[in-house]
Amino acid sequence: MRIMVDTNKCSGHARCAALAPHVYALDDQGYAVPFDGEVAPEDEKAAVAGVHACPERAITADRRSSASAGR
Numbered sequence: 293m294r295i296m297v298d299t300n301k302c303s304g305h306a307r308c309a310a311l312a313p314h315v316y317a318l319d320d321q322g323y324a325v326p327f328d329g330e331v332a333p334e335d336e337k338a339a340v341a342g343v344h345a346c347p348e349r350a351i352t353a354d355r356r357s358s359a360s361a362g363r
């Protein structure tokens with residue numbers, strides 16, 4: 293599964309990193325660090341929780357990526 297963080301929408305709520313610290317990183321100001329890449333299968337559930345928890349809808353999950361193909 294691919295995760296994309298749009299930092300232009302991020303308002304620094306830090307909910308994503310609280311739910312999935314292995315997926316989302318924050319900068320010194322508490323804003324999400326830009327990320328666009330595959331998430332390890334064991335981190336997918338937490339990553340999706342972060343997507344739903346973001347009040348700014350700054351995170352997008354693409355389940356059609358090659359990492360999750362065949363599931």
Ligand code: SF4
Nearest residue numbers: 302303305306308346
């Ligand atoms: S939850 Fe959303 S707004 Fe908050 S830090 Fe993460 S990406 Fe930014």
